[in-house]
Amino acid sequence: MTASKIFRKNIVALCGGVGGAKLALGLSHVLPPEQLTIVVNTGDDFEHLGLKICPDLDTVLYTLAGVNNPETGWGRAEETWSCMEVLEALGSETWFKLGDKDLALHLERAHMLASGQSLSAVTSHFCKQLGVSANVVPMSDDPVRTMIETPEGVLSFQHYFVKEQCAPCVEGFHFEGVTAAHANRAFLNALDDPNLGGIIFCPSNPFVSIGPILELPSIRERIGSLRAPRIAISPIIGGRAVKGPAAKMMHELDLPVSSLAVATHYKGLLDGLIIDQVDASEKVEIERHMASLVCPTLMNTLRDRIDLARSSLDFLKDLT
Amino acid sequence: MTASKIFRKNIVALCGGVGGAKLALGLSHVLPPEQLTIVVNTGDDFEHLGLKICPDLDTVLYTLAGVNNPETGWGRAEETWSCMEVLEALGSETWFKLGDKDLALHLERAHMLASGQSLSAVTSHFCKQLGVSANVVPMSDDPVRTMIETPEGVLSFQHYFVKEQCAPCVEGFHFEGVTAAHANRAFLNALDDPNLGGIIFCPSNPFVSIGPILELPSIRERIGSLRAPRIAISPIIGGRAVKGPAAKMMHELDLPVSSLAVATHYKGLLDGLIIDQVDASEKVEIERHMASLVCPTLMNTLRDRIDLARSSLDFLKDLT
Numbered sequence: 001m002t003a004s005k006i007f008r009k010n011i012v013a014l015c016g017g018v019g020g021a022k023l024a025l026g027l028s029h030v031l032p033p034e035q036l037t038i039v040v041n042t043g044d045d046f047e048h049l050g051l052k053i054c055p056d057l058d059t060v061l062y063t064l065a066g067v068n069n070p071e072t073g074w075g076r077a078e079e080t081w082s083c084m085e086v087l088e089a090l091g092s093e094t095w096f097k098l099g100d101k102d103l104a105l106h107l108e109r110a111h112m113l114a115s116g117q118s119l120s121a122v123t124s125h126f127c128k129q130l131g132v133s134a135n136v137v138p139m140s141d142d143p144v145r146t147m148i149e150t151p152e153g154v155l156s157f158q159h160y161f162v163k164e165q166c167a168p169c170v171e172g173f174h175f176e177g178v179t180a181a182h183a184n185r186a187f188l189n190a191l192d193d194p195n196l197g198g199i200i201f202c203p204s205n206p207f208v209s210i211g212p213i214l215e216l217p218s219i220r221e222r223i224g225s226l227r228a229p230r231i232a233i234s235p236i237i238g239g240r241a242v243k244g245p246a247a248k249m250m251h252e253l254d255l256p257v258s259s260l261a262v263a264t265h266y267k268g269l270l271d272g273l274i275i276d277q278v279d280a281s282e283k284v285e286i287e288r289h290m291a292s293l294v295c296p297t298l299m300n301t302l303r304d305r306i307d308l309a310r311s312s313l314d315f316l317k318d319l320t
Numbered sequence: 321m322t323a324s325k326i327f328r329k330n331i332v333a334l335c336g337g338v339g340g341a342k343l344a345l346g347l348s349h350v351l352p353p354e355q356l357t358i359v360v361n362t363g364d365d366f367e368h369l370g371l372k373i374c375p376d377l378d379t380v381l382y383t384l385a386g387v388n389n390p391e392t393g394w395g396r397a398e399e400t401w402s403c404m405e406v407l408e409a410l411g412s413e414t415w416f417k418l419g420d421k422d423l424a425l426h427l428e429r430a431h432m433l434a435s436g437q438s439l440s441a442v443t444s445h446f447c448k449q450l451g452v453s454a455n456v457v458p459m460s461d462d463p464v465r466t467m468i469e470t471p472e473g474v475l476s477f478q479h480y481f482v483k484e485q486c487a488p489c490v491e492g493f494h495f496e497g498v499t500a501a502h503a504n505r506a507f508l509n510a511l512d513d514p515n516l517g518g519i520i521f522c523p524s525n526p527f528v529s530i531g532p533i534l535e536l537p538s539i540r541e542r543i544g545s546l547r548a549p550r551i552a553i554s555p556i557i558g559g560r561a562v563k564g565p566a567a568k569m570m571h572e573l574d575l576p577v578s579s580l581a582v583a584t585h586y587k588g589l590l591d592g593l594i595i596d597q598v599d600a601s602e603k604v605e606i607e608r609h610m611a612s613l614v615c616p617t618l619m620n621t622l623r624d625r626i627d628l629a630r631s632s633l634d635f636l637k638d639l640t
Contacts, residue, residue, distance in 0.1 A: 082402070
């Protein structure tokens with residue numbers, strides 16, 4: 001029996017979109033729902049056609065509900081595009097793709113938010129309706145907007161990510177609204193819980209997925225001073241990001257594109273880093289900063305996700 | 321050559337949804353765009369899931385653009401329902417059916433209205449994008465809400481019409497906001513135009529389609545005192561309404577369900593009424609109130625619509 005099978009403590013997972021969602025799914029398979037709090041980045045959120053779009057939250061929801069589109073990494077499987085086609089004919093903005101099924105979530109969320117409900121309440125409602133038993137919480141109910149600093153000026157995240165296809169060179173980041181935002185109460189409670197077994201930073205972009213969560217008031221300090229162990233899974237495998245602009249950003253920020261650089265980035269905040277087998281040569285260097293575990297981290301199948309979730313829990317147990 | 325072929329004057333058509341849209345299409349085939357102003361009822365408009373829905377305006381737009389659903393009388397042809405299916409799974413309100421294609425119009429309209437544009441400007445934009453050259457104008461840019469008085473209380477129009485399927489007995493009507501609303505400037509200009517050739521009340525519900533238009537400040541008086549001829553096409557054929565609750569309403573209001581009752585309803589406001597051949601026996605009685613023309617009024621085909629449009633223009637010419 002692996003450690004995860006007898007893991008009795010609560011886990012907090014911080015995550016962004018695709019990679020984070022995959023590990024969150026794995027964790028939801030090996031932990032009972034009440035032991036897992038999945039805290040999702042909302043720095044990517046934006047308003048589009050009057051709707052509030054929460055890309056990371058939706059990717060996590062769809063992935064846990066088993067309705068995600070595995071090819072794109074966003075949106076729903078078996079999607080239709082009738083609305084988008086007519087929006088185009090009407091001369092509307094079409095750079096951000098909204099599938100017909102996906103749209104239902106955005107419409108209902110906009111409607112519920114307008115009626116005064118919090119993003120947390122809406123998310124919890126969607127989890128219930130979609131059959132997701134894990135505790136998925138937005139990092140904050142207050143708006144935080146990730147802004148990308150480039151030579152062409154400051155771009156909102158979706159502008160940079162979708163409209164500009166990550167082409168502009170990244171010089172830095174800031175998070176509008178973050179100092180005034182309140183971290184989600186469920187997130188804070190989970191951190192304060194005496195039965196907290198550890199924190200897992202999912203293999204998400206350190207700058208624009210995990211970054212905004214850490215910048216919320218008191219979060220970096222709380223995590224930095226936790227007694228429970230804290231680990232990350234490196235999103236860099238063999239000098240590349242599995243998906244998204246993490247590697248390109250590291251390069252543009254004059255950082256080595258490596259798991260070692262991820263370790264350096266999180267120094268003081270983590271007790272351990274899980275790195276892929278292809279990066280095993282970095283283990284010694286990484287261990288000058290924190291513990292490390294070498295194991296397969298590429299999550300192509302559900303089996304891979306569950307295995308990495310188990311390895312993460314085992315690693316946390318070893319670090320306790 | 322029929323009179324309509326040499327009709328050089330401007331025409332104002334007042335219309336609601338299905339029946340009105342059919343005649344509006346016929347008129348748009350026989351008159352040059354600049355000679356036709358189609359004034360559409362907005363009393364049916366309502367807010368749903370945070371979107372502004374304009375059922376009559378959309379039916380007219382879709383009909384003129386050739387993308388309407390001829391079976392339902394609302395919405396678009398070749399529609400898909402992906403969004404609706406997910407809305408249902410999310411536990412959202414689903415009594416009002418929103419097709420995926422239809423939704424695009426509502427989304428873009430809500431977005432344009434929120435950015436400060438008027439309903440007239442949005443409608444004009446949609447006409448252009450959908451290739452509709454006729455001048456389609458909402459009766460007002462201000463909200464007017466048709467309320468149905470029933471023994472069970474006052475119901476908003478869509479609540480009565482869609483949710484309750486017109487089941488409650490009608491005791492009366494009122495139009496919230498109508499006294500404060502301004503009639504559309506294009507509508508007023510068309511009425512004041514010295515080249516006005518006549519007004520046509522399309523075969524729409526006299527109470528809830530034409531009624532709200534007439535209740536706008538100054539409209540009843542302006543139409544009542546016009547020099548140009550004013551005609552209606554009776555929406556009642558053989559004691560029944562072609563579509564919608566007009567006949568049921570007349571019955572519940574203790575009115576005979578006949579073209580004669582339509583003539584009586586519009587007395588003092590019209591110079592003539594077009595009635596169907598099956599109601600030819602009412603002609604003599606009707607002519608105690610106004611002129612009448614007997615011709616086929618059922619519009620099953622495009623040919624029928626064009627023929628009725630021509631008959632209407634000929635009738636106006638005769639009354640000039």
